[in-house]
Amino acid sequence: MDKNYYELLGLQRSASTDEIKKSYRKLVRKYHPDVSKEADAADKMQQINLAYETLTDAAKRSDYDQMLDHPQGFAGGSAGGAGNQYQYYRGQEGTGQQFTEEDLRRHFGQGFGSTGAGGFGGFEDLFGQFGAGFGGTRAQGGYQQGNYQQDYRGEDQHASIEVDVRVAYEGATQQLTLQMPVINASGQQEIQRKTLQVKIPKGMKPGQQIRLSGQGQAGFNGGQNGDLYIEIQYRNTEQLRVEGGDVYLTVPVAPWEAALGETIQVSTPAGVVDVKLPEGLQSGRQLRLKGKGIPAKQPGNLYLILQVVLPPANSDAAKALYRQMAESMAFNPRA
Known part of the structure; x- marks a missing residue:
């Protein structure tokens, strides 16, 4: 043979199945009849498909390797030429049975899928992995009389x-x-x-x-x-985040609002709402507004995370107020 199947795919005999598939995909991009500018693209593609079908089937590959290891058992022309004769010798040298290339195809695999000789069955495996526009859904059609008719749905x-x-x-x-x-x-x-x-x-x-x-x-x-x-x-922020259908909103609260349980106005994604605070609430407490989360068929909830914020002591008057509060209120938060 002029070129064996490994050489057709540009591989060593030790090539793995993944390496065979990778080389096959590369050659398809070059010789596919619908995109190739090579004059012998269709014939070349037939040879490549036959090689691919043989080497990706464990049993067929084993038989083929046996044939390569015992070349004295085979004589004749190249694997790619139509009508070539091969002689497999049995028993005494010089006696044997003649095989055509079609016989080898039947033994090692059509190489052309379910449409019979001439089709491009190997493409279904190829397009399922190609990841470049040749999606995995196979439509009706086949390779007939040299014209590739099969179409493929684009990938999602x-x-x-x-x-x-x-x-x-x-x-x-x-x-x-x-x-x-x-x-x-x-x-x-x-x-x-x-x-x-x-x-x-x-x-x-x-x-x-x-x-x-x-x-x-x-x-x-x-x-x-x-x-x-x-x-x-x-888009989550420091003040607002979404978890499933629920929305969490951090709301700043003044110390006297938290201590006295006042009613405050809060701007939420669901609109402006009035919220009655419980007396003496502490930072981090959550209030649930049922059904005010994402407005789906089963709406989520809106959780207000109340954060007590101290006024800044950035003036003499403010500092005086803090001193007065410290003197009049016996409070140790670490007790």
Whole structure:
């Protein structure tokens, strides 16, 4: 043989299955009939597919290695030429049975999938892992009379955006610019910028996704485009954070408001609310406003984390008041 299957794939005989698949994907990008500019691309692709089908099947690869280890048992032309004759000798030298290339195909594998000789069955495994626009859904079709008819749905794409918590209560339309991998006319991967207007409905919890039909990677050979899934996350701050459907808001409180249990006005993502404080509350206490969290079908709660804040002693009058309070109130917070 002019080139054995390992040489066709540019590999050593010790190559692992992962290395075989990696080399196969690289060669497909070069010789696929729909993108290759090589004159013999279709014939080359048939040889590569036969090599791939043989070497990724453990039993077939073992048989093939036996054939390579005992070349005296085989005679004839190259593995790639149609109509070549091979003679496998049995018993005494010089006597044996003639095999055509089609016989070898039947023994080592069609190399062309379920559509029979001439098809490109190996591509289903390839496109399931390619990750560059050739999505995993296989459509009807086959390789017939030298024209590759099979189409593939484009891969779904995923992106995540971070928005203000108010969007959970009001909804919004967000402009989103993505950099997405595409396959150009030469079969090579390149990055393309895409700008979309994404409508975010109110009531979405962090981690939920918006599906944009047909906005994923382009289909291959006329196949449908994949979808784009946008995951929503909310921007947390020191004062405001979201956990599931619940919202936590830190609210500063004056010492006398906390001590006397006054009613205060609080601006929340759900709007302005009046809150009656319990008397003598301490920093860190939480008040629950039921159903005031993210307004989903089952709304979350809004938790107010009350933080007592002392007025600054930045003037003589303020310092005098603090001294007066220290003298008139016997209070040791460390007791």
